[in-house]
Structures are given as structure tokens and as C-alpha cells.
Amino acid sequence: MKIPSLPEIERQSLRKWNDKRSAVVFTTEQVWDLVKDQLDIFPHQKFYVAEATKPTMDHFVNQAEGEVVYGIGGGLAIDTAKYVAAHLKKSLFAVPTVLSTDAFLTDATGVRINGCVRYLASKSPDLVLVDIDLLCRAPIVMRTNGAADVLSIATGMWDWQYAQDTGKNPSNQMIESHAVEIGNAILKNLIKNAKEIGNGTAAGMKVLFDLLCLEVQLCYLCGHSRLEEGSEHHFVYSLENFLNEHALHGDLVGLGILLMSALQDQEWQPYQTTLEQLRINYRPPGVTEKMIINTLVGLSAYVKEHQLPHTIAADRNITTDLAISTIEEVLG
Numbered sequence: 441m442k443i444p445s446l447p448e449i450e451r452q453s454l455r456k457w458n459d460k461r462s463a464v465v466f467t468t469e470q471v472w473d474l475v476k477d478q479l480d481i482f483p484h485q486k487f488y489v490a491e492a493t494k495p496t497m498d499h500f501v502n503q504a505e506g507e508v509v510y511g512i513g514g515g516l517a518i519d520t521a522k523y524v525a526a527h528l529k530k531s532l533f534a535v536p537t538v539l540s541t542d543a544f545l546t547d548a549t550g551v552r553i554n555g556c557v558r559y560l561a562s563k564s565p566d567l568v569l570v571d572i573d574l575l576c577r578a579p580i581v582m583r584t585n586g587a588a589d590v591l592s593i594a595t596g597m598w599d600w601q602y603a604q605d606t607g608k609n610p611s612n613q614m615i616e617s618h619a620v621e622i623g624n625a626i627l628k629n630l631i632k633n634a635k636e637i638g639n640g641t642a643a644g645m646k647v648l649f650d651l652l653c654l655e656v657q658l659c660y661l662c663g664h665s666r667l668e669e670g671s672e673h674h675f676v677y678s679l680e681n682f683l684n685e686h687a688l689h690g691d692l693v694g695l696g697i698l699l700m701s702a703l704q705d706q707e708w709q710p711y712q713t714t715l716e717q718l719r720i721n722y723r724p725p726g727v728t729e730k731m732i733i734n735t736l737v738g739l740s741a742y743v744k745e746h747q748l749p750h751t752i753a754a755d756r757n758i759t760t761d762l763a764i765s766t767i768e769e770v771l772g
């Protein structure tokens with residue numbers, strides 16, 4: 441069994457970096473305006489990325505020409521750069537400008553296929569350039585969004601244990617008590633430091649960065665992502681089919697954590713406090729009560745249709761009344 445590991449990480453000011461090779465850059469317009477004067481590279485080509493679909497990424501693979509590939513920005517830009525660099529067999533540099541996801545640490549690219557999210561093998565960055573001061577200056581609405589993917593241990597791990605107790609875990613995904621204990625320690629540290637992270641201090645950003653690294657490495661050691669990806673993510677994948685506008689992944693996951701932890705009969709209030717301290721908006725604009733009700737009521741059919749790992753979502757019969765009372769409970 442081959443166990444992947446975290447990419448090499450360089451923590452330094454972007455201004456200290458320079459690269460004379462011709463680069464293919466994947467970013468967004470807003471991010472490029474922010475970093476272009478700080479980063480001494482030669483962008484032979486620059487692509488602004490707006491969606492995570494396989495046809496778009498394949499299009500970029502056909503267009504891209506350069507010696508090295510850069511992904512600069514949040515999850516979408518970096519995930520796209522990973523896919524293109526893997527297909528062109530080029531060196532890849534990731535420059536996260538916001539801790540909105542853990543995409544800069546992982547070796548797969550999330551894409552939407554037939555109404556669900558699937559992970560395509562791509563590649564880890566050859567080097568991740570991390571400028572903590574830049575991360576502190578990211579827009580508040582997305583600055584700590586990746587923390588939702590750490591907080592989702594609260595519901596993901598509950599689901600993993602539930603599947604174990606009901607005999608539904610496949611033989612290669614059995615619960616391991618040490619992994620659960622380490623997962624709990626990561627979760628506990630996020631909750632403890634949520635205020636500092638939410639305030640966007642250098643110390644807070646460093647903690648969040650470290651927790652994302654620890655979580656990704658723990659998932660690699662387990663060989664799957666069950667400890668951080670459970671019914672709260674399945675809720676998000678389904679809800680996205682009802683949305684008319686883009687919403688931040690962490691905001692949607694935050695909402696999913698609150699709803700699913702209530703449906704798991706967990707004490708959900710500490711998670712709500714944590715999300716508020718992190719300044720993650722679990723009431724994303726564009727998500728209506730009707731969309732949430734439809735998602736919850738259809739969730740059990742959705743997870744079966746897409747053959748997602750076993751969680752409470754498969755077994756709990758969520759009626760319209762239960763959906764409404766759960767929404768009222770956690771969103772008031």
C-alpha cells in the first residue's frame with residue numbers, strides 16, 4: 441500500500457520568490473491583481489478559472505503551454521492547476537492566497553459529475569508557497585472557510601462510527617481507535633482556537649494551516665476521508681443541485697454540520713458557536729429554506745443513487761415536518 445504524503449511547503453513572503461521559467465498560471469482576476477506585484481514569475485499564459493468541471497479542465501490541458509504550472513488563489517484555481525500539471529507532466533507550484541480549502545495539500549481534483557462531486561487523480565504540488573501575512577489579509581468572508589472542512593470531523597467521524605456500529609463499513613474502512621483519537625484532538629484544537637482563527641491573526645492562520653495539514657495527513661494514513669467527509673458533505677453535494685448561484689464550500693459545509701449534527705442527535709450548539717467565532721457564514725446567501733427542505737427530504741435517496749459511504753443520511757427518514765423542525769432548531 442502506497443501512502444501519499446504532504447507536499448513540500450515553503451513558508452515565506454511571496455516577495456522572496458522568483459522563477460525565470462515560462463509559467464502557465466491558473467488564478468482569478470481578483471487574486472492576480474493582488475499578487476502580481478509581489479510574485480516574480482513569468483506568466484507566459486494566464487487563465488482565470490470559474491468552474492470545476494472536467495470539460496473545462498480538459499480544455500485547459502489542450503491550451504496550456506509552458507515549462508511550469510502555477511495555481512494561485514483558492515481551491516478552484518489550485519485544483520485546476522493540479523489537474524493540468526498532472527496531465528502535462530509539468531512541475532506544479534501552489535500559492536494559496538486564502539485558506540478556503542485544503543486543495544493545495546492534496547493529490548486529487550474535485551469535479552462535479554452528474555450532480556455529485558467526484559475526485560479525479562491529479563497530483564500534489566511540487567512546492568506550496570505559503571505567505572501567512574497574505575492569508576491574514578484575505579477577504580473575511582472566505583478567510584477561514586477551510587476550517588469548515590476541519591469542523592466536519594464532528595459529523596464525519598460520528599457517521600464513520602455509526603457505519604461501524606451498524607456493520608456497514610467496508611473491510612478497508614474499519615474504524616481505528618487511534619485515528620479517531622487523533623481526529624478528535626484536531627477537532628478539539630480547532631474549537632479551542634476558533635476565536636483566534638476568526639480574528640485572522642498570524643497565530644490563528646498558522647493554527648488553521650497546521651490543522652489542515654494534520655487532517656490531510658491523517659486521511660492519507662487511513663486511506664480514505666471518512667473522518668472528515670460524512671453526511672454534512674453529502675448534504676452539500678445534493679444541495680448544490682438546487683442552487684442558482686455559487687456559494688462558498690465552507691459556508692455550505694457549516695450549514696451541513698449544524699443540520700446533520702442535530703439529526704444525529706448530537707449537541708450541535710458548540711459547533712454553531714465555533715462557526716460564529718470562525719466567522720463562517722452558515723446562512724449562505726442564495727440558499728433558501730425551500731432548497732434546504734428539498735435537500736433533506738431527498739437526501740436518503742440521493743446518497744443511495746450516488747453510492748456514497750454509509751452515514752445517518754442513508755437511514756434517517758427525514759420527512760418534511762422533521763426537515764422544517766430541524767431547520768427551525770438550528771437556524772431559528
Ligand SMILES: [Zn+2]
Pocket residue numbers: 589673689693
Ligand atoms: Zn469539504
